[in-house]
Amino acid sequence: MTTRSTTPRPAHTWCPPFPVTGNELQVGGVAISRLAQRVGQTPFYAYDRALILKRVQTLTEAFHGRIAVHYAVKANPMPALACMLAEAVDGFDVASAGELSIALDAGMPPARISFAGPGKGEAELSQAVAAGIVVNIESMREIVILERLSQTMGCAARVAVRVNPDFELKSAGMKMGGGPKPFGIDAEQVPEALRAIARSGLAFEGFHLFAGSQNLRAAALLEAQTKSYELARQLSQHAPSAPRSINLGGGFGLPYFPGDQALDIDTVTANLLSLADQAARDLPGTRLAIELGRYLVGEAGVYVCKIVDSKVSRGQRFLVVDGGLHHHLAASGNFGQVVRRNYPTAIGNKMGAADVEEVSVVGLLCTPLDLLADRVVLPRAAPGDYFVIFLSGAYGASASPQGFLGHPRPAEVLV
Numbered sequence: 351m352t353t354r355s356t357t358p359r360p361a362h363t364w365c366p367p368f369p370v371t372g373n374e375l376q377v378g379g380v381a382i383s384r385l386a387q388r389v390g391q392t393p394f395y396a397y398d399r400a401l402i403l404k405r406v407q408t409l410t411e412a413f414h415g416r417i418a419v420h421y422a423v424k425a426n427p428m429p430a431l432a433c434m435l436a437e438a439v440d441g442f443d444v445a446s447a448g449e450l451s452i453a454l455d456a457g458m459p460p461a462r463i464s465f466a467g468p469g470k471g472e473a474e475l476s477q478a479v480a481a482g483i484v485v486n487i488e489s490m491r492e493i494v495i496l497e498r499l500s501q502t503m504g505c506a507a508r509v510a511v512r513v514n515p516d517f518e519l520k521s522a523g524m525k526m527g528g529g530p531k532p533f534g535i536d537a538e539q540v541p542e543a544l545r546a547i548a549r550s551g552l553a554f555e556g557f558h559l560f561a562g563s564q565n566l567r568a569a570a571l572l573e574a575q576t577k578s579y580e581l582a583r584q585l586s587q588h589a590p591s592a593p594r595s596i597n598l599g600g601g602f603g604l605p606y607f608p609g610d611q612a613l614d615i616d617t618v619t620a621n622l623l624s625l626a627d628q629a630a631r632d633l634p635g636t637r638l639a640i641e642l643g644r645y646l647v648g649e650a651g652v653y654v655c656k657i658v659d660s661k662v663s664r665g666q667r668f669l670v671v672d673g674g675l676h677h678h679l680a681a682s683g684n685f686g687q688v689v690r691r692n693y694p695t696a697i698g699n700k701m702g703a704a705d706v707e708e709v710s711v712v713g714l715l716c717t718p719l720d721l722l723a724d725r726v727v728l729p730r731a732a733p734g735d736y737f738v739i740f741l742s743g744a745y746g747a748s749a750s751p752q753g754f755l756g757h758p759r760p761a762e763v764l765v
């Protein structure tokens with residue numbers, strides 16, 4: 351259970367990338383009220399195509415093709431969005447057979463899809479081998495199963511070894527490597543796994559490292575990337591063949607909360623380019639890759655709901671909306687956060703209005719956890735107005751308990 355922050359609250363430094371015309375927020379060039387009519391319901395998520403493509407393009411241009419940019423589908427598996435990104439990024443990382451079918455339907459070539467996650471099922475592994483994608487091996491068990499499947503199906507499974515590094519990512523929102531972890535194979539056991547892969551006749555593709563998510567400190571990311579590269583380079587000496595790819599992970603964070611500073615991306619890309627230079631010397635023929643989820647899509651998405659009630663309880667005004675944590679768990683502070691903090695929000699059809707009222711915005715679920723904005727200052731709003739939560743393009747609809755309390759699901763549009 352998260353605690354509610356009571357300390358004086360700093361302001362959001364994040365500035366919404368959406369233009370405002372009249373009093374209306376524009377997403378994908380459409381005013382929010384018109385978009386709601388077009389969707390035909392609230393609540394809904396809307397993702398701005400141009401903003402997503404611009405984010406990808408900025409990165410791929412900085413890399414000049416020397417570092418592959420992969421999209422982690424779990425951040426937002428909406429099929430239309432995956433189709434769009436299949437044309438824009440170098441690869442997809444999936445975490446289930448369900449995401450695999452989204453990636454294949456989106457047209458991503460199988461050789462550029464990789465599959466990570468602990469506890470992969472035999473049926474999922476069989477689908478992965480049949481599809482010809484790369485399986486990121488997370489345990490010795492997977493090697494045994496993949497050897498058997500390769501023999502039965504008459505094609506060698508393509509595998510990369512996911513390494514649980516011997517260091518931790520400093521200051522990550524979610525640590526996923528270093529120390530005892532359920533993810534990947536401990537670095538010290540990787541040579542043994544590589545020997546087993548060679549014996550089993552699996553097609554070795556390379557290494558995958560993922561130190562953690564939601565990091566806003568460039569210095570911490572630099573250290574993790576550099577150490578990850580160095581570890582993969584050392585482990586390559588034990589590999590059955592030179593790695594074709596070393597996936598250094600990602601973990602680029604977004605400034606969701608008041609006081610958060612945006613990641614200094616130029617420093618991070620410069621370091622990756624210098625690692626690509628090193629790789630060209632140490633391991634010719636090996637391509638470096640990174641995998642990003644929220645950084646590519648998070649800022650381009652909004653969650654929009656309609657205000658259905660406005661009431662005062664002992665001096666505090668509550669706006670009740672037709673959505674809630676069952677659609678947007680993260681904004682309620684219950685998706686892994688330790689302290690509950692507010693996402694940036696707005697009244698989408700009253701953007702020009704002065705901020706006049708301190709309100710709390712709650713969803714329609716009958717639980718005190720369903721708090722979407724805690725004592726924020728917003729323009730005076732009434733039933734029928736649109737409450738917008740920014741930074742909602744990643745870990746929204748698919749990362750929320752939509753069945754909880756049995757209300758309808760949110761719509762999703764790519765505009």
Ligand SMILES: *Cc1c(COP(=O)(O)O)cnc(C)c1O
Pocket residue numbers: 422424425443466560562563564599600601602641642643644645744
């Ligand atoms: C979740 C995950 C990602 C994406 O994380 P973001 O914080 O959204 O960038 C990438 N790689 C792996 C292995 C993951 O589990």
